Amino acid sequence: MLGLSLEPSMLEGPTTCLTFLRIEVDTVNLKLRLPTDKLDRLLNELEEAWGRKVISERKLQSLTGLLQYACKVVRPGRSFLQRLYALEKVGSTPDHHIRLIVAARADVMWWQLFVSHWNRVIMLWNPKxxxxxxxxxxDASGSWEGGAFCSHLWFSFQWPLNLKPTSMQVKELIPVVIAAALFGRSWRGKLIVFSVDN
Incomplete structure (x- = not known):
């Protein structure tokens, strides 16, 4: 009709689960996920990076590119991508080697655990x-305390000594987890919006 040629290998369907822009869309379960081949590649690159103390600029850029793409379905992933981006050197050669600092390796480990065990899915927005x-x-402060407010309920706490040196990303997550544990029973079937400044 329009004079456009179709590539038969790119056609799919009709189906309730198809890959669109390299994201698997499941319209029955209302879920998005990385296709198996993408997930396997990501896990392989994470495992390879985790086993290294030094990585080439090319490998680091490949890994951060895959992780950035995975953030489309692993929403909290952006927080655990920033330190890897910070290691990339502007204007360096692709074979330039970069030392993976302990914090960056911890982020790689978070990605390995989260992507492997969190089922790689996110619910599609419910139009209702x-x-x-x-x-x-x-909210959480770096050295003093954390807390949460929900409707008329609230809590606050001081950091125990063993958590004071913990990263700010983890400290910001702790009040979210505690709030869910304390107030979560009343949230079933409701849209909950968290306001977190990290």
Whole structure:
């Protein structure tokens, strides 16, 4: 009709689960996930990076590119990508070698654990929800305390000595987890929006 040629190998369907822009879309379960081949490649690169103390610029860029793509379905992943980006050197040669600092290796380990065990899926937005049913506000300071406020309920706590040297990303996540543990029973079937400043 339009004079466009079709590539038969790119056609798929009709189906309730297809790959679009290299993301698997499951319309029955309302889930998005990385296709198996992408996931396997990502896990291989993560395992290879985890076993190294030094990595080439080319390998690091390949890994961060895959992780950035995975962030489309692994939403919290962006927080664990920044230190890897910070290691990339502007204007360096692809074979330039970069030392993987302990914090960057910890982020690689987070990705390995999260992507392997969290099932690589995220729920599609439910069109019935136009606004949040419940707002939860959480905050954490680097050296003093953390807390949360939800409706008329709230809590705060001081950091135990063993958590004081912990990274800010983890400290910001702790009040979220505690809020879910304390208030989560009343959240079933509702849209919860967290306000977190990290």
């Amino acid at each position: 929800h136009s606004q949040a049913d419940i707002l939860v506000f959480t």
